[in-house]
Amino acid sequence: MKTDNNSTQPKRIYLTDYKAPSFKIKSIDLYFNLNETETWVHAVQQIERLEDVPLVLNGENLELKSLKIDGLELHTTQYEVGPETLTIHQVPASFKLEIIVAVNPQANKACEGLYLSKGIFATQCEAESFRKITYFLDRPDVMTSYTVTIEADKKKYPVLLSNGDLVSKKDLAEGRHVAVWKDPFKKPSYLFALVAGDIGVVEGSYTTKSGKKVKLEVFASHGKQDRCHHALESLKKAMKWDEDTYGLEYDLNQYMIVSIDDFNMGAMENKGLNIFNSRLVLADPQSATDLDFDRIESVVGHEYFHNWTGNRVTCRNWFELSLKEGLTVFRDQEFSSDLNSRAVQRIRDVDALRSAQFTEDAGPNAHPVRPESCLAVDNFYTPTIYEKGSEVIRMMQTIVGRKGFRLGMNEYFKRHDGQAVTIMDFADAIAAPNKADFSQFKLWYSQAGTPEVTVTEKYDAAKKEYQLTLRQSCPTTEKQPNKKPFHIPMLIGLLDESGKNLQLQSNDVVYNSDEKAVVHLKQETQTFTFTGVNSKPVLSLNREFSAPIKLNWKASGAELLHLIKYDTDTFNRREAAFKMVLEELQRLITAVKSGDAADVKPAIVDALGVVLADKQADAEFKALMLQLPDDEIIAQVEAELDAKAFRKAKLALLKAFTEKYSTDIQRLYKEHHSIDAKGSRSLKNTLLRFMVESGTPGAEATAYEQFTSAKNMTDKISSLATLCQTNNEYKAKALQSFFTEWKDDAVVFNKWLQVQAWSPLESAFEDVKRAAQTPPFSLENPNNIYSLHRAFGTNYSAIQAADGPAFKWLCDEILKVDKINPQVAARLCGSFNFVKKFPADLRAKAQAEIKRVLEDASLSKNARELLEGCV
Numbered sequence: 099m100k101t102d103n104n105s106t107q108p109k110r111i112y113l114t115d116y117k118a119p120s121f122k123i124k125s126i127d128l129y130f131n132l133n134e135t136e137t138w139v140h141a142v143q144q145i146e147r148l149e150d151v152p153l154v155l156n157g158e159n160l161e162l163k164s165l166k167i168d169g170l171e172l173h174t175t176q177y178e179v180g181p182e183t184l185t186i187h188q189v190p191a192s193f194k195l196e197i198i199v200a201v202n203p204q205a206n207k208a209c210e211g212l213y214l215s216k217g218i219f220a221t222q223c224e225a226e227s228f229r230k231i232t233y234f235l236d237r238p239d240v241m242t243s244y245t246v247t248i249e250a251d252k253k254k255y256p257v258l259l260s261n262g263d264l265v266s267k268k269d270l271a272e273g274r275h276v277a278v279w280k281d282p283f284k285k286p287s288y289l290f291a292l293v294a295g296d297i298g299v300v301e302g303s304y305t306t307k308s309g310k311k312v313k314l315e316v317f318a319s320h321g322k323q324d325r326c327h328h329a330l331e332s333l334k335k336a337m338k339w340d341e342d343t344y345g346l347e348y349d350l351n352q353y354m355i356v357s358i359d360d361f362n363m364g365a366m367e368n369k370g371l372n373i374f375n376s377r378l379v380l381a382d383p384q385s386a387t388d389l390d391f392d393r394i395e396s397v398v399g400h401e402y403f404h405n406w407t408g409n410r411v412t413c414r415n416w417f418e419l420s421l422k423e424g425l426t427v428f429r430d431q432e433f434s435s436d437l438n439s440r441a442v443q444r445i446r447d448v449d450a451l452r453s454a455q456f457t458e459d460a461g462p463n464a465h466p467v468r469p470e471s472c473l474a475v476d477n478f479y480t481p482t483i484y485e486k487g488s489e490v491i492r493m494m495q496t497i498v499g500r501k502g503f504r505l506g507m508n509e510y511f512k513r514h515d516g517q518a519v520t521i522m523d524f525a526d527a528i529a530a531p532n533k534a535d536f537s538q539f540k541l542w543y544s545q546a547g548t549p550e551v552t553v554t555e556k557y558d559a560a561k562k563e564y565q566l567t568l569r570q571s572c573p574t575t576e577k578q579p580n581k582k583p584f585h586i587p588m589l590i591g592l593l594d595e596s597g598k599n600l601q602l603q604s605n606d607v608v609y610n611s612d613e614k615a616v617v618h619l620k621q622e623t624q625t626f627t628f629t630g631v632n633s634k635p636v637l638s639l640n641r642e643f644s645a646p647i648k649l650n651w652k653a654s655g656a657e658l659l660h661l662i663k664y665d666t667d668t669f670n671r672r673e674a675a676f677k678m679v680l681e682e683l684q685r686l687i688t689a690v691k692s693g694d695a696a697d698v699k700p701a702i703v704d705a706l707g708v709v710l711a712d713k714q715a716d717a718e719f720k721a722l723m724l725q726l727p728d729d730e731i732i733a734q735v736e737a738e739l740d741a742k743a744f745r746k747a748k749l750a751l752l753k754a755f756t757e758k759y760s761t762d763i764q765r766l767y768k769e770h771h772s773i774d775a776k777g778s779r780s781l782k783n784t785l786l787r788f789m790v791e792s793g794t795p796g797a798e799a800t801a802y803e804q805f806t807s808a809k810n811m812t813d814k815i816s817s818l819a820t821l822c823q824t825n826n827e828y829k830a831k832a833l834q835s836f837f838t839e840w841k842d843d844a845v846v847f848n849k850w851l852q853v854q855a856w857s858p859l860e861s862a863f864e865d866v867k868r869a870a871q872t873p874p875f876s877l878e879n880p881n882n883i884y885s886l887h888r889a890f891g892t893n894y895s896a897i898q899a900a901d902g903p904a905f906k907w908l909c910d911e912i913l914k915v916d917k918i919n920p921q922v923a924a925r926l927c928g929s930f931n932f933v934k935k936f937p938a939d940l941r942a943k944a945q946a947e948i949k950r951v952l953e954d955a956s957l958s959k960n961a962r963e964l965l966e967g968c969v
Contacts (some may be wrong), residue, residue, distance in 0.1 A: 108959035112471045113417040119235055123242040130212075132219055132250040132294055134204045138163065138869060141232040143195045143462060152265070155230035156236040157199075161210070164198040184233040187316055203969035206230075208919045210364075213693035215360035216319070218295030219255065220373055222366060223414055225475045228287035239414045239518035241284040248294060251278045255294040257317065261285070261369045263351050279367055283349065284516065286412055289508050289729050291368030293356045298323040302330050304337050304779035306347045312337075313352040318380060322357070325380040328391060329398050330356060336399035344507055346406045354377065355398070359844045362880050362921045363479070365397050367404035374401070377845045377881060378580040385534045385846050387812040388776045392434065400430035411511065414518045416475040420467045420543075421521045421886040423479075424487020427493075433490060445722050448643045448669070451489065451729040452675060455481035456648075460549045460734055462574040462967025463933040468521050468543040473963040475754070476921050482546075487644040490542045494525070496587045496644045497539070498532040499611025505531040532611075538620060546575040549584050553651040557634040563637055564592070564628040568619050570647075575801050576967060586619040588748040589644040589667075592628065592635035597664025603630040616644075636660045642665040648734075653677070655701050662708060662723075672723050678705055679751070680727050684735060686747035691740065696747060698754035706755050721784040726751070729894050730932075739935040744909055745858055752792040763789060771804075776812075783816035790906050802828035806835075812890065815849050822857040837872075847874060848885035855889035862896035870911075877892075880922045887911055891929025897938070902943040909947040912961060920958035926965035945969045 122145065129140040132928040145153070162179055165172045167189065178185045184197075193875055206213035211230025212221050220229070229236040246260040252275040260269070262281030270273045300323050314333055316326040333353065342347045355372045357379035365374040379399045407429060408422035448572040458464060458481050467487045468602055469478060469531040506528030513527055521543055529536045550640060554567040572581040590607065592600040606626040608613045617626050618641075628635075636657050655676075661674035682702045689696050709715070709723045733739040756763055767785045770778035786804065789797035801817045805828075808814035815947055818836055821829045833850070840846040852864045866886060869875060875882050887908070890896065897904040908929055916923035933944045948968050 101798060103962075108962065110473055111475075113415075113469065116415050116417075119237065119240055120147070120151050120637055121153060121235060121846075122146040123235060123240055125243045125245070126248070127233075127245045128246045130249065130292060131229065132203075132248065132255065134742075134747050135202050135208070137201050137203055139199050139201065139212075141197045141199075141234070143197075143234075144192075145189070145195055145878045146192050147189055147610050150300040151546040153195075154227070155184045155186075155233040155300075156182065157184050157233035158182055158230050158232070159201065159206075160233065162197070163200055163235075164196065167193050167197040169194070169196075174789045182229075188720075190405070199232055206313060206712035208921070209880060210361055210362070210921070212292065213360075213552060217254075218319075218358055219250070219291065220294065220299060220358050220361075221292045221297075221368075222362060222367075222373065224288040224292050224363075224366060224418075225478070226288075228290055230723055230826070231290075232837050234755060235660040236287050238286040238288060238412050238417065241286050241412070241516075241518060243284050244281045246279045246281075246290075246292065247276060247291060248279075250294050255298060257293070257295055257297050257299075259317075259354060259356065259371055260597045261289070261291055261371050263370075271509045283369060283410070284455070285369050285409060286518065289367070289369050289409060290410075291366070293317070293358075293371065293373065297356070299347065300324075300326045300330055302334065304334050304348070304353075306337070307341050308347060308353075309835075310347070312348055312350070313351065314354075316355045316357070316379065316592065317644055318357040318376070319359075322376075322380055325382050325385065325847070326357070328381045328386075329357075329394055332395040332398040333402060335395070335437060336402040336433060338402060340406070342427075343432070343436075344406075344504065346511075348405065348409075353402075353780075355401075359881070360879055362919065365401045367401040369405070369407055369409050372401045375881065377848065380845050383810040383812075385811055385840075385843065386724050386813060386961070388779060389808075392438065395437065396430050396434045400426055401434040403429045403433070403781075406511065410516065411514045412518045414520050416478055417469055418471075418482045418520050418675065419478050420487030420490075420768045421524055423484050424467065425524065426489050428483050428491040429736055430876045433724065438718065439548065441672075442718050442722065444642060444669050445672050445719075447485075447488075449725075451481070451646060452734075454735055455646075456548050457730045458482055459486075459546065459575070460573070462576065462930070462934070463964055464546045466546045470544075470577070474920075474924070475962055477924055477963055480728065486646055489833050493587050493645055494528050495541070496534075496589065496616060497610060498528065498534055498644075499614065502532040502534075503528065520769045521941070522828040536585075538583075541582055541584055545572065545581050546578050546647065547572045547581065547650055549586060550648045550650055551586065551588075551640075553633075553637070553639065554648065555637065557631070559633075562629065562631050563627055564631045566617075566628070566637065566639075567625045568617075569623045570619055583622050585618060586645045586647060588619065588639055588647075589615050589641035590615050590617050590669075591638040591641055591665075591667060592631070593638060593660065593664060594635060595633055597660065599666060600631065602628060606658040608937055638667055638670050642669050643673075651677075653706070659705055659708065662705060672719070675705065675709060676722050676725075676727065678702060680731065683727065683732060683744075683747045683751065686750055687732070687736065687743045690743045690746045692752075696750040699750050703754050703758050704752070707759050707762075710759055710766070714730075714919075717775070717781040719777075721777075721780040724784055724788075724923055728804040730892070733894075733932050733935055737935070739894060739932050740937055741898045745895050748871045749791060756792040756794055760794060761947060763794075767800075779810075779812045779816075783813070783820070786817065787820045787823065791823050793824075798824065798826040798828055802832060805832050811846070811849075815853065819853040819856065822853050822859075824860060825861070841874065844874075844879075844881070848881050850965050851875065851882065855886050856893055858895035860892070860896070860899040862893065863900040863907070866890045866896075867907065877911075880916055880919065883915060883922055884925070887915075888927050890927070893927060893968040894932070897929075899938055903941070905940075906942040909951045910950060916958050916961050917956075920960040923958065924960035924964055927961055927968075930968045932966065 124144040131138040143891035203212050248258040258277035265278040265280050267277040284409035296955040297317045298320045299317045304312045316330045336515040350370045359376045361375040385892040398768045403426050407425045413421045510527035525536045549572045552569045657676045660675040665671045686696045767782050770782040801820045805817040911925050
């Protein structure tokens with residue numbers, strides 16, 4: 099491996115370092131003797147040597163008890179135990195390796211390897227934590243067959259689960275029992291899973307297209323099983339969707355999901371035994387919001403879809419992580435779109451991409467979809483790998499069309515089922531049956547940054563000719579000062595003055611297998627010519643957000659309003675409204691910072707009024723049309739992240755809108771308040787927040803009345819979050835009421851934390867510090883930290899209002915959490931993605947605290963890697 103020259107620094111690993119393994123592990127038998135403070139793990143591996151080199155196995159925090167080759171105990175001179183490896187100096191060509199180690203699950207607070215979560219034994223092995231269970235070649239390209247035997251106290255741990263199919267179970271002496279599981283499919287170590295506990299279950303079944311009946315089980319703590327039914331039904335929908343869409347059937351006899359409260363990630367796709375963060379399983383209308391229900395459906399689908407895109411075909415090394423994650427995010431987004439509103443789903447997905455991934459691309463930790471190097475592979479679990487990776491897959495589908503993409507997916511599984519492969523292998527498989535040339539397109543995987551496309555239009559009335567000139571560029575990112583032109587496919591439409599789509603007459607447009615019109619921008623500058631155009635059209639470019647770019651188009655207000663009214667592409671209808679509002683906010687921010695009056699243009703208010711009055715628009719879509727850009731979006735187009743100015747501009751716009759359309763807004767709120775439907779709840783809660791934030795008389799009382807009378811969590815938490823936006827007489831008693839009712843529910847308690855962390859008020863910092871001292875909050879629970887610290891870290895209004903102390907507190911908390919759970923601490927470092935855009939005085943204070951953290955010699959490589967670029 100290459101390492102940094104300074105030996106005192108963590109080792110940096112590189113994509114170019116990859117070398118195929120020198121050993122093949124034919125099978126592994128694992129025997130777990132579970133005890134809380136000392137679990138013994140007996141591993142028997144059948145190994146074949148491929149090169150004449152020492153055997154170096156990965157292992158961390160393990161107490162070696164026994165080491166044998168072919169039944170003979172090794173002398174200490176024959177091997178060497180390091181902090182992260184076990185090296186056996188000489189081994190036969192083929193041999194049986196037996197290792198016994200001891201681990202302490204109760205002391206393991208990092209939620210990696212084998213640990214205890216509220217009395218439940220659980221594992222998390224992705225990316226490199228199987229090595230915390232036993233010594234092994236812990237890398238994704240080492241795939242082998244697993245047989246797992248679990249022994250435990252039967253009274254305390256009556257349920258014993260692992261991957262694959264249950265082979266047998268029996269009682270033992272002294273109140274213990276044992277279960278044996280065998281996975282018939284070879285898998286990498288990161289997909290290993292074990293769960294043992296006293297947990298409840300809801301059961302179901304699914305019959306595949308070929309007639310196989312699959313047993314389905316969703317496990318949760320006793321008393322919470324009734325909140326598992328939505329997850330179970332979502333699983334059935336996902337199984338059917340994958341059969342219908344890609345012809346992929348499930349391959350085992352049973353499928354299990356287990357919900358636990360202490361989990362670093364959202365969920366884990368372990369073969370046949372998914373382990374989920376409880377917030378992504380437990381749901382009923384009283385405890386979960388509409389968005390929670392949607393998210394659970396999406397994530398259950400995501401983990402199920404991994405069975406083929408991640409498990410059957412996995413990544414060769416962790417630099418290729420987007421092979422499985424980008425593809426599977428794309429699949430779960432399409433699943434959600436097919437089951438719900440495609441327009442709403444696409445807007446939500448793009449909003450998330452812009453807020454998180456575009457921010458990452460613009461910050462100190464920008465990296466390609468296939469990174470080139472890292473200190474900690476755990477840091478690869480980013481919006482770039484996942485969401486941007488998904489968008490790259492979507493562009494492939496745009497190029498070849500849905501029919502062509504299905505042909506490519508068939509080819510991918512035909513070529514690579516049962517293998518560990520690369521992103522380029524996937525791209526080649528999609529290209530082959532479609533005879534597509536992806537050579538330039540593959541730059542999306544190696545170049546970081548968000549491309550920008552600038553639009554120039556020219557219309558010649560005499561020739562009836564419209565010319566569209568596109569120029570692409572990509573900002574400089576860390577380690578990549580110069581970028582080659584991308585291959586950017588964009589769906590296109592032209593609207594006439596009546597709002598109808600024109601028939602496109604152009605030799606520069608390509609139609610994919612779905613007969614959708616695509617322009618392919620491959621050069622730095624290209625001109626696309628359209629003939630037979632009787633009058634200047636209104637451009638609708640990058641429909642469906644077909645390419646993850648920033649579009650610089652100086653559209654007039656009339657053109658944007660035309661798209662808002664008439665565009666048949668629902669994404670671009672909303673995009674026009676979003677662009678109009680964002681540009682007005684930029685103008686207002688400039689006015690605020692210069693001390694001028696923040697007077698809103700009447701045309702902007704009227705455009706929002708058009709949206710409000712649209713009787714054809716779905717309520718949920720209308721709520722998204724009215725939504726204001728968040729601070730992460732605004733910060734990307736502003737030279738300075740001045741949160742106070744951002745907020746004043748937003749409030750000025752809201753006040754102008756709510757004052758002019760007060761009657762209509764209140765009428766619509768009342769109308770939709772009586773409708774028990776997801777879309778109506780979304781719209782009414784958006785309008786309620788507008789009224790409260792803009793100071794509409796009586797709005798705070800209305801929000802409190804909704805809070806006290808709410809019959810579902812969507813209305814209850816929405817009104818509570820709205821009350822936290824202003825200083826009012828109802829906020830404190832509403833927060834106390836919610837806390838009293840839900841403090842003992844591990845999932846819902848996090849909502850109480852989050853609404854306080856998101857409050858833009860100056861008092862938010864003190865509220866957050868107080869919440870962090872309020873039981874049951876714990877720094878050992880990842881969900882608590884994500885809901886409070888992580889949410890507060892992106893609340894720029896509050897952290898900048900604190901004028902310095904908030905930075906010190908956040909950095910102190912990063913150091914505390916880092917000692918417990920480096921993965922979670924690293925996620926908190928995202929609070930400083932925009933630090934270089936903070937006003938000068940605040941930037942200096944924040945960077946001083948970051949430097950203090952970096953001076954701590956014990957800081958994990960996870961946090962160090964993400965903070966180094968912030969100073």
